[in-house]
Amino acid sequence: xxxxxxxxxxxxxxxxxxxxxxxxxxxxxxxxxxxxxxxxxxxxxxxxxxxxxxxxxxxxxxxxxxxxxxxxxxxxxxxxxxxxxxxxxxxxxxxxxxxxxxxxxxxxxxxxxxxxxxxxxxxxxxxxxxxxxxxxxxx
Amino acid sequence: xxxxxxxxxxxxxxxxxxxxxxxxxxxxxxxxxxxxxxxxxxxxxxxxxxxxxxxxxxxxxxxxxxxxxxxxxxxxxxxxxxxxxxxxxxxxxxxxxxxxxxxxxxxxxxxxxxxxxxxxxxxxxxxxxxxxxxxxxxxxxxxxxxxxxxxxxxxxxxxxxxxxxxxxxxxxxxxxxxxxxxxxxxxxxxxxxxxxxxxxxxxxxxxxxxxxxxxxxxxxxxxxxxxxxxxxxxxxxxxxxxxxxxxxxxxxxxxxxxxxxxxxxxxxxxxxxxxxxxxxxxxxxxxxxxxxxxxxxxxxxxxxxxxxxxxxxxxxxxxxxxxxxxxxxxxxxxxxxxxxxxxxxxxxxxxxxxxxxxxxxxxxxxxxxxxxxxxxxxxxxxxxxxxxxxxxxxxxxxxxxxxxxxxxxxxxxxxxxxxxxxxxxxxxxxxxxxxxxxxxxxxxxxxxxxxxxxxxxxxxxxxxxxxxxxxxxxxxxxxxxx
Numbered sequence: 001x002x003x004x005x006x007x008x009x010x011x012x013x014x015x016x017x018x019x020x021x022x023x024x025x026x027x028x029x030x031x032x033x034x035x036x037x038x039x040x041x042x043x044x045x046x047x048x049x050x051x052x053x054x055x056x057x058x059x060x061x062x063x064x065x066x067x068x069x070x071x072x073x074x075x076x077x078x079x080x081x082x083x084x085x086x087x088x089x090x091x092x093x094x095x096x097x098x099x100x101x102x103x104x105x106x107x108x109x110x111x112x113x114x115x116x117x118x119x120x121x122x123x124x125x126x127x128x129x130x131x132x133x134x135x136x137x138x139x
Numbered sequence: 140x141x142x143x144x145x146x147x148x149x150x151x152x153x154x155x156x157x158x159x160x161x162x163x164x165x166x167x168x169x170x171x172x173x174x175x176x177x178x179x180x181x182x183x184x185x186x187x188x189x190x191x192x193x194x195x196x197x198x199x200x201x202x203x204x205x206x207x208x209x210x211x212x213x214x215x216x217x218x219x220x221x222x223x224x225x226x227x228x229x230x231x232x233x234x235x236x237x238x239x240x241x242x243x244x245x246x247x248x249x250x251x252x253x254x255x256x257x258x259x260x261x262x263x264x265x266x267x268x269x270x271x272x273x274x275x276x277x278x279x280x281x282x283x284x285x286x287x288x289x290x291x292x293x294x295x296x297x298x299x300x301x302x303x304x305x306x307x308x309x310x311x312x313x314x315x316x317x318x319x320x321x322x323x324x325x326x327x328x329x330x331x332x333x334x335x336x337x338x339x340x341x342x343x344x345x346x347x348x349x350x351x352x353x354x355x356x357x358x359x360x361x362x363x364x365x366x367x368x369x370x371x372x373x374x375x376x377x378x379x380x381x382x383x384x385x386x387x388x389x390x391x392x393x394x395x396x397x398x399x400x401x402x403x404x405x406x407x408x409x410x411x412x413x414x415x416x417x418x419x420x421x422x423x424x425x426x427x428x429x430x431x432x433x434x435x436x437x438x439x440x441x442x443x444x445x446x447x448x449x450x451x452x453x454x455x456x457x458x459x460x461x462x463x464x465x466x467x468x469x470x471x472x473x474x475x476x477x478x479x480x481x482x483x484x485x486x487x488x489x490x491x492x493x494x495x496x497x498x499x500x501x502x503x504x505x506x507x508x509x510x511x512x513x514x515x516x517x518x519x520x521x522x523x524x525x526x527x528x529x530x531x532x533x534x535x536x537x538x539x540x541x542x543x544x545x546x547x548x549x550x551x552x553x554x555x556x557x558x559x560x561x562x563x564x565x566x567x568x569x570x571x572x573x574x575x576x577x578x579x580x581x582x583x584x585x586x587x588x589x590x591x592x593x594x595x596x597x598x599x600x601x602x603x604x605x606x607x608x609x610x611x612x613x614x615x616x617x618x619x620x621x
Contacts, residue, residue: 006551010211037581061407062394069387076273077331077380113581114272114341114621116383117235120390120407121211136211138235138383139342139552 002030005134011115012136023131024064025088028098031068032082034137035075037112040083049104051080054097061123063096064133068118071100076114079105115139143185145169145176151205151604152537160189162403167192168200169207170538172600175592178549179207187214190405194219195413196226198479198486202538204493205600206547206592210234212408215492215548218541220477223485227402227411228419230393230426232489233472235386237426238433239377240311240468241516241544242441243527245363246448247460248370250350250616257348258574260451261617264346267447268440270621271578272341275334278439285329288336289321292431293438301337301442308505309463311495314434316473319427324381325388331380332432337439341582341621344376345518346444348617349525355609359511359529363464365611372444372461373525373613375518377470378433385429389422414487423472423487430471437466464527465514469494469544477539488539496542496607498532515607517598518545521575521618522568522588526598527611534606542607543598546591555590556581568618577620586620 005012013030017023032040053074055066074080081103088098117138125133143160145153148168153176155167167188171179179185184207191213192201198220207216212231221227253260269276280288288295293314296302307313339346351369354360365371393410396402396418402411412418441463445456452459472489479486497504497513504513512529519525523546534540550558564583568575577583601607 004553006553011552057391058395058398062391066391073327073331077327079273111272112579116342116380117387119211120231120394120410122406122408138211 002026010136010139012134014132014134016130016132018130020060020092020131021088021090023125023133024067024090024096024098025085027064027068027133027135028071028085028088031071031115035082035111035113035115039112043083046083046103048083048101050086050099050101052097052099054095056095059093060125061120064125065118065120065123067096067098072115072118075111113139143180143189145180145185151600155185155188157192159185160193160405162193163189165192165197165200167203169203170600170604171205172596175205175596182209184209184214188217190409191217191219191232193405194221194227194229194409194411195402196222198222202541204541204543205597206492206543206545208548210491212406213489213491216543217491218489218493218538220486220488220539221414223414223474223487226414226487228414228422228472228487229409229411229489230386230389230422231408231410232491233386233426234470234491235383236377236470237382237385237429238468239470240433240437240466241518242374242437242466243464243516244372244441244444244461245365245464246370249368250370251368253370257617260348261574261576261619263447263451264444265576265619268339268346268443268619269337270339270341270619272621274338274340274621276337278336279334280332280336285332286321288432288435289324289428290319290431291315293434296435296438296442302438306438306441306463310434310466311468314438314466316427316430318424319431320424321428323421323425324385324428328381328384328388331384335379335381336436337443338379339376339440339619339621340379341579343586344621345521346619347373347615349373349613349615351611352524352614353612355611356529359608359610362508362511363514363527363610364462365464365527371613373516373518374437374440374444376437376440378429379436381432382429385425389425392418426472430468433468434466465516467494467516475539477535486539490541492544493541494544496530496534496540498530498535512608515542517543517594519594520546520588520591521586521615521620522571522573523593524595525613526594526609528598528601528607529610531605531608537604538606542601546594546597548590549592550590552585555587556584558589559584559587573615573618575618575620579621582620
């Protein structure tokens with residue numbers, strides 16, 4: 001689950017989930033939602049394929065920025081049109097990968113918003129009752 | 140009591156004491172009017188000014204220009220200089236859009252002659268210059284072209300025939316930063332840039348047809364080739380995906396450097412490396428490649444603007460006098476010589492949303508402008524005025540030769556959308572005599588004039604503080620947005 005948070009120049013979201021892996025999954029889903037202006041969840045009848053993204057890093061925040069940045073690259077440069085998260089595989093503080101379903105080559109042409117980067121701005125994954133993180137995207 | 144108390148030390152200058160945040164090595168200094176201060180405090184931007192002041196090797200103060208607003212890591216409008224031996228370089232202090240900047244093109248067209256043609260001219264620019272989400276240009280760059288652009292910047296554009304050699308004299312650093320290394324630019328970064336030369340992008344980037352409405356300094360205006368009633372074209376863009384990718388990749392590397400060096404940061408976006416380290420030097424070399432790409436990008440668009448006007452008026456651009464006034468960059472880290480406590484020192488000056496502002500006599504200013512100071516180009520919002528200022532020698536004394544870079548955001552993108560929901564912004568602007576063409580509807584609402592401070596208020600501060608002088612005011616007539 002995610003919600004948008006006010007940020008003066010860019011876009012910020014707050015994400016929460018029951019597990020750390022879930023937090024990564026929800027963050028990816030939130031980014032797809034932002035990129036497609038919510039339309040990814042509503043499309044049907046498309047012939048979807050899957051693609052994998054992965055990142056490594058020495059802590060979970062580096063992994064999260066890395067994974068989201070990979071999704072941006074796949075959608076905005078390689079022109080994949082992301083639709084749904086199939087799975088996330090996380091080795092905490094080491095590496096993470098995700099399988100995404102979407103439209104290959106050209107599906108990314110239908111993106112509604114350009115998100116230029118995922119920032120580390122006050123990025124801190126916390127865990128009390130739920131896993132939480134706030135992410136600021138550069139637009 | 141505000142959380143980060145500001146003390147007025149001179150007209151338009153506010154000091155943030157070193158005690159405001161644990162770990163501050165120097166004070167903060169914000170340039171602002173009395174009226175701006177409550178908003179600056181409410182936005183908590185002094186917190187970011189204080190955060191920058193904690194970075195190792197920072198010299199004199201963490202400065203913020205009056206267009207300051209909340210960024211990430213560094214505030215937008217931030218200026219910070221670092222000692223080359225003890226200091227750090229921070230990609231966050233440059234920003235993702237390395238060498239985002241502004242170009243101004245003059246003409247011999249008069250507003251009274253062409254006012255009715257503005258919608259068609261704007262349409263023609265919109266059609267000819269790729270803009271918007273993921274926009275791609277017609278120029279596909281080979282590996283060899285890319286290498287040349289990354290190392291020679293705007294010179295490649297001249298060589299490729301999109302611009303004139305005389306343009307280079309009217310660009311900051313002649314549109315080229317040396318001591319670069321294209322081999323440090325990754326394959327992925329190159330892939331992002333493959334089709335982006337000569338493209339505007341989205342967000343706050345724009346091309347505007349403007350008219351000069353006021354001249355405040357005849358001598359400087361004459362030197363810059365500006366006169367009342369004249370048509371100008373302003374371009375605001377940067378290094379596109381290439382700069383973003385370099386910043387992104389370096390930030391990841393520098394997260395590790397910060398851990399290795401034991402640097403305590405209030406915000407991970409301030410990640411940095413010692414300037415003299417391999418990581419610091421590599422970032423500076425790659426950043427210069429991105430800066431060169433940005434200059435090549437803007438100058439290519441200058442060529443496309445000239446093509447558009449030449450085709451529209453069926454005259455060569457030279458006979459329309461569409462020469463560059465100047466090109467400035469406002470997201471950069473530069474090695475510069477400045478006087479600190481009476482001694483000349485080499486410093487790494489970060490400007491994130493701030494413009495270099497050289498005073499009269501500086502040898503880096505083109506010959507034709509040297510007696511009046513460097514042109515500083517201040518874009519306003521799409522409904523109100525933009526400005527041309529000139530640098531002063533006082534800027535060297537007060538701000539490491541820096542000035543503001545634009546109006547600065549007032550409302551978040553969400554707040555701007557909410558505030559204008561249901562309004563026909565295109566119609567409202569048309570009623571004010573501004574013709575708007577935009578690729579994305581959402582961008583129009585995010586970029587409404589009320590989302591920004593009035594550039595007049597911002598320029599009043601830098602002029603009042605003596606770090607710039609007012610030369611000319613322009614109003615938008617036609618606006619192209621991504």
